[in-house]
Amino acid sequence: MTQTETLLRYAEAGREYRWWYADAQHAIAVVCQRKKWDQRVFAEVMALTSPRVQVGRNWSMTYHYMQTGKHLPGTMRTIKAAVEHWEETGEIRGRKTEAFARALKGDETALVLDVWMAVALGVDPVKVTRPDNMLSATRRVVRIADVLDWTVAQTQAAIWCGIILTLGGSPARFELAADGNIKLHTGTTKPLFGD
Secondary structure (H helix, E strand, C coil), X not given: CCXXXXXXXXXXXXXXXXXXXXXXXHHHHHHHHHHCCCHHHHHHHXXXXXXXXXXXXXXXXXXXXXHHCCCCCCCCHHHHHHHHXXXXXXXXXXXXXXXHHHHHCCCCCCCCCCHHHHHHHCCCHHXXXXXXXXXXXXXXXXXXXXXXXXXXXXXXXXXXXXXXXXCCCECCEEEECCCCCEEEECCECCCCCCC
């Protein structure tokens, strides 16, 4: 696993993006207030529709589901199954997805371990949410959060954006436009693992 010092460099590179979850929460609040949607539901659907999907598509999938109760064409079967399970039980399965939902709802202790965090951590993305890897990642991120005096969620967001910047991409970000609408800058990333 990547040394803490390297992760700290990623966090510093992504410093200005440490507010990513706060910005996402604000975007969700604005949209939900206008549409009279439940913010908790929006955040949970956004988490459920996030696996292996870029932020722009994720936002579109969530918005469409909230508007229509249906999935966008091309939605993966695994995402449909996760949403169906959540509709029936209220449960979000999956360590990454559950943590993402918590972060989108304002839990500053949430640590989201997705493909980009796996790259930053130097861990196989398929194995990043194994308990041993999660424990090791948590220790490293908490240590960096303590050094920087940030929350775990802020630190993870900064590392996530820092690795994207380091690899020549630009992270997605939310912005409140002058007209009061939410503008999502979808960012750019280079394909990973031959995708």
